[in-house]
Amino acid sequence: MIHGVVYTHADLGMAFCEAIESMMGPQQGLVGMSNQGLSSEGMLAALEEAVGAGADGAIVFTALHGGSCWQTAERLSRQRPNVQHLTGVNLPMLLAFINKRESTELESLAEALTEYGCQGIRT
Amino acid sequence: MSLLMVRIDDRLIHGQVTQGWGSVLHPDRYVVVNDSAASSQWDRELYEASAPEGTSVVVLEMSEAATSLQSWLDCEEDVIVLVESPRDALRLYETGLSFESLNVGGLHFKEGRRRILPFVCVNEEDIKALEALQDCGVEIECADVPGCERKDLFKWFGNAASGN
Numbered sequence: 001m002i003h004g005v006v007y008t009h010a011d012l013g014m015a016f017c018e019a020i021e022s023m024m025g026p027q028q029g030l031v032g033m034s035n036q037g038l039s040s041e042g043m044l045a046a047l048e049e050a051v052g053a054g055a056d057g058a059i060v061f062t063a064l065h066g067g068s069c070w071q072t073a074e075r076l077s078r079q080r081p082n083v084q085h086l087t088g089v090n091l092p093m094l095l096a097f098i099n100k101r102e103s104t105e106l107e108s109l110a111e112a113l114t115e116y117g118c119q120g121i122r123t
Numbered sequence: 124m125s126l127l128m129v130r131i132d133d134r135l136i137h138g139q140v141t142q143g144w145g146s147v148l149h150p151d152r153y154v155v156v157n158d159s160a161a162s163s164q165w166d167r168e169l170y171e172a173s174a175p176e177g178t179s180v181v182v183l184e185m186s187e188a189a190t191s192l193q194s195w196l197d198c199e200e201d202v203i204v205l206v207e208s209p210r211d212a213l214r215l216y217e218t219g220l221s222f223e224s225l226n227v228g229g230l231h232f233k234e235g236r237r238r239i240l241p242f243v244c245v246n247e248e249d250i251k252a253l254e255a256l257q258d259c260g261v262e263i264e265c266a267d268v269p270g271c272e273r274k275d276l277f278k279w280f281g282n283a284a285s286g287n
Binding site: 069 | 133134135136137138141142165168172173174175230231233241242
């Protein structure tokens with residue numbers, strides 16, 4: 001199963017996961033993380049641990065392009081070919097992740113989730 | 124150019140800087156002075172890609188920073204300078220960049236550092252460098268984000284140094 005890590009500021013990453021579980025029920029392989037109080041090295045180590053070493057790979061979701069979580073996820077996805085990184089996380093993106101991660105291969109999933117995330121923004 | 128802020132932050136460019144301080148100070152340019160980042164093309168590109176729209180990021184080696192920054196003094200640019208440690212702030216000062224105040228914005232926990240504020244951990248070398256800058260007349264201001272209460276770092280240093 002492809003793992004998901006929502007990595008952002010304060011408690012937002014954990015809150016995203018709680019919101020998903022409040023709609024979809026308990027989830028395996030989906031964790032929220034905060035960057036609070038960590039050095040750059042500490043952030044990278046924590047993210048590596050959260051992503052794990054699963055053969056199916058993982059997607060790291062961040063919220064802010066250019067932020068420290070974004071930089072850390074860029075570093076890890078560069079080092080690990082089976083880690084994809086998407087920024088601009090929202091609930092439609094995460095819902096699609098839960099619904100599609102067991103039937104879609106990692107790279108196609110990341111591409112599809114970008115579209116679902118964008119489709120969630122409208123007037 | 125005017126120096127809007129010289130800041131110690133071991134994350135260098137990130138959300139607190141570009142979103143928090145950037146929205147208050149409105150810099151044209153962020154200058155990261157860091158030998159390690161400057162030596163890696165990938166790191167330079169990562170930081171350059173972190174620039175919010177309408178601004179730019181430049182990553183400089185310590186040895187070239189003071190000269191480059193001074194040479195921009197005549198330009199109409201407002202700049203935020205970022206270094207990762209008190210040691211680098213002192214090196215920058217000693218290589219000729221004169222600044223009147225220094226923001227301590229983020230020194231996160233590493234082995235050998237002691238936490239004195241939620242966002243500031245220091246070791247002996249950090250304390251000595253900050254004291255040396257203060258002795259040069261640099262005002263040390265401790266604030267991670269705009270609008271937060273300014274903390275007096277120096278009153279905490281005794282505890283950090285003695286391990287209490």
